[in-house]
Amino acid sequence: AAGVIQSPRHLIKEKRETATLKCYPIPRHDTVYWYQQGPGQDPQFLISFYEKMQSDKGSIPDRFSAQQFSDYHSELNMSSLELGDSALYFCASSPPGTGNTGELFFGEGSRLTVL
Amino acid sequence: AQSVAQPEDQVNVAEGNPLTVKCTYSVSGNPYLFWYVQYPNRGLQFLLKYITGDNLVKGSYGFEAEFNKSQTSFHLKKPSALVSDSALYFCAVRRTGRRALTFGSGTRLQVQP
Structure with missing residues (x-):
């Protein structure tokens, strides 16, 4: 079965540089979520989109x-990357019609290292 | 704030023994609760969820969880632990009016051979 695809898997940047992470949700999933997980931390929700509109922040x-x-x-x-931005960034998606009861399907993550 | 708490940073258990990973929740209304597992440098994998109905929920890889409304708990259990179960386990809740999940701090499960 198709999963959530994230790219790149690893990224190294210098302070003050910019970085772009990409996420391809599972086909026909309509909601995408971004999470940040620092070293030894729990995943923190960043932002989500439903049908191409920002749905939650x-x-x-x-x-x-x-x-x-x-x-x-x-x-x-x-942008303006800081050392503290070094983390695993996860994308997740969820299918339509699941509302509040559906689980999120996570990608393998993109590891950003800021030097 | 509506959230979940995982009181143990680490749980150690011998292979073949039963395991329990604890989670308590604090939400208004009906809680939607989830368990995920994370292996090193990997994404989070869904194990099981409680939405409504039976308090004992069965999930992937032989895991189950017991929802207890009076104790506001949703502990993850497995009758017989495997070394391959060693991983980081996260409890999560869906807050009212939000589709994103809020995760607990995680519990590292170490199963010794």
Whole structure:
């Protein structure tokens, strides 16, 4: 079965640079979520999109932005990178019609290292 | 705030013994509760969920969880642990009006051969 695809899997950037992470949800899933997991931390919700519109906002820094495109893939753009942005970034998706009862399906994550 | 708490950073159990990973919740209304497992440098894999109905929920890989409303708990259990169960386990809740999940701090399960 198709899973959530994230790219790149690993990314190394310098401070103050920008980075873009991509997420391809499971086909026919209509909602995409972004999470950040720092070392030894629990995943923190950043932002989500439903049918290409922002549906919810968590602890996403102002330096970060995201969008969902017409083919439902999503991109997380991070600017003015800081050392503290080093983390695993997960994308998850959920299918239509599951409302509050459905689980999220997670990708393998993109590991960002800021030097 | 509506959330979940995992009181144990680590749980150690011998292979073949039963295991329990604890989770308590604090939500208003009906709780939607989930368990996920994470292996090193991997994504989170869904194990099971409680939405409504039977308090004992069965999930993947032989795991089950017991929902207890009076104790506001949703503990993860398995009758016989395997070394391959060693991983990081997260309890999660879906807050009212939000589709994203809020995760607990995680519990590292170590199963010794």
